[in-house]
Amino acid sequence: MVAYKTKVAERIHLPSRDRRERALAEAGYNVFNLDAEDVFVDLLTDSGTGAMSDAQWAAVMRGDESYAGSRSFDELESAVRDVMGFSRVVPTHQGRGAENVLYGTLLSEGDVALNNTHFDTTRAHVANQGADPVDCPVEGAHDLATDEPFKGNFSLERARSVVDEVGAERVPLVISTITNNSTAGQPVSVENTRRVRDFADEIDATFVIDACRFAENAGFVRRREDEFTDADIDEIAREQLGYADAIVMSGKKDGLANAGGFVATDDEALFERCKQRAILYEGFPTYGGMSGRDVAALAVGLREAVEEAYVADRIDGVRAFADLLEDAGVPIYTPPGGHAVYLDAGAALPHLDSDEFPGQALVCELYREGGVRGVELGSFAFPDTDRPELVRLAVPRRTYHTEHFEHVAETAATVIEKRESVAGLEITSEPENRELRHFTADLEPVSPSQ
Missing domain, CATH: 3.40.640.10 (Type I PLP-dependent aspartate aminotransferase-like (Major domain))
Known part of the structure; x- marks a missing residue:
């Protein structure tokens, strides 16, 4: 059961595909560098992005x-x-x-x-x-x-x-x-x-x-x-x-x-x-x-x-989002957590090796296809660690509605359908502190592995 009603509304829009293509290239294929006005559904983080009561x-x-x-x-x-x-x-x-x-x-x-x-x-x-x-x-x-x-x-x-x-x-x-x-x-x-x-x-x-x-x-x-x-x-x-x-x-x-x-x-x-x-x-x-x-x-x-209604709404809402993605055939980490759904980028883009950053490639395709911004939490964000290739779709608290999550699921399903055409990425510049490179590094597409 939804525990809230809306008092304030903000207009958002989906930029044209041409605009998304240009914005992605100008951002160095790093969605942290995108302007927020060029993003339709922003699932980059749940940190400070929620609606206050x-x-x-x-x-x-x-x-x-x-x-x-x-x-x-x-x-x-x-x-x-x-x-x-x-x-x-x-x-x-x-x-x-x-x-x-x-x-x-x-x-x-x-x-x-x-x-x-x-x-x-x-x-x-x-x-x-x-x-x-x-x-x-x-x-x-x-x-x-x-x-x-x-x-x-x-x-x-x-x-x-x-x-x-x-x-x-x-x-x-x-x-x-x-x-x-x-x-x-x-x-x-x-x-x-x-x-x-x-x-x-x-x-x-x-x-x-x-x-x-x-x-x-x-x-x-x-x-x-x-x-x-x-x-x-x-x-x-x-x-x-x-x-x-x-x-x-x-x-x-x-x-x-x-x-x-x-x-x-x-x-x-x-x-x-x-x-x-x-x-x-x-x-x-x-x-x-x-x-x-x-x-x-x-x-x-x-x-x-710590209010009972809030916590139930939060966990159940993320679970419902995960169900939409699974029903659309999108591979995810299960069971879902309480603040985000994590996509299995390795299974989503199996033709890409880890050194082609399949998670970051999936992040870019979600934006290119539907203006959705997520974040890579795999070999790009965590170099020199043994972690799976994940993409986090973090859910801002008390912000988005069912229609937004349906759009994200449809976008991800479309990307999966066309996955063979998705190119891997390589880093063209990165900061000295590699632990934080995913915030500011620039990348560019490479030809998909054969």
Whole structure:
């Protein structure tokens, strides 16, 4: 059941095919370089792209823009304490700002950071500290067709093998990302989180949860983990997050806001260290790079994110989108996660080798065919890693309707029908930081493999 009605509408249009062809070439076959006005259905990311509620817009009008001692910060601090269970909050301009603050505090040259699967900016922030980001996905995480309920879990077996190899003293940080964005948005069980907590204690490491989609994860826990069948979403969220020493949060996901993020902890010493680093990189501790109105909207959004109707609408909506794609014959990662549907680019374009970036080629064809913008999360976005060739179609919160998703499914089906004509791509220029190359690199088509 849809939990919302629309109060504000924005006109969008589908540019002509000729315009899309020109725009794609001018963008260097990298859809991050497209102008938003040239995109019809924008599924590039769910980060900060959703529609805020009437209560959030009301909070915007009441936002306190004081540099220090802002009332809006008090509201955010209260929301984090009530919803997530942490007493100390360090606000930042967005999630990667929080990553810089926390990981810059915890990591040094030569360290190793373990994660169920590092996402792009997390991997880059770890590497930027001179540390080594090591993924610990569970067996089957990269099997796109199995129906396991918690393919986002952290592999303790893999983690222990790394510790045995490098020594516990080199592993000061253990991270669990919920939901696991780099593993197709798959959820993490509470039981797995408990075990990771125990493991971190064994090796005397700080345990961090990347909580940007914590509410969606709690929704899956209630549906799939027997212990929590009768629990409320907010209860599940507080318990799962409570096993961490600290959390890093992008408020642009399950904060339901268009800007903002934070680090939260109960560890006074860690809080003070993070606060001082945040002053250097983000701003005073009661605004952290955000306007007061953004802080106020985030405080409201955190409370809305754990409402039963919202979480059900979110997860069921993504499931319905996945069903449309599957019914159209488009290969996807199953089961779908809570924020996006991930297309199996390797199966969609089997004639392209990985060095021809089939995921990026599929991204370009979706735009060329129907003005749909997604993002590649395979060999282009994650060089030198062993990950499947995926294309993420991220669903902005409370934004698009059934007709938009039907258009996307029809577009993808048309691309599949003509796949033999889809050319691979090669990189013509890329930044020095390869972990972030997919944001700005330029590409060009090559002849399809024979």
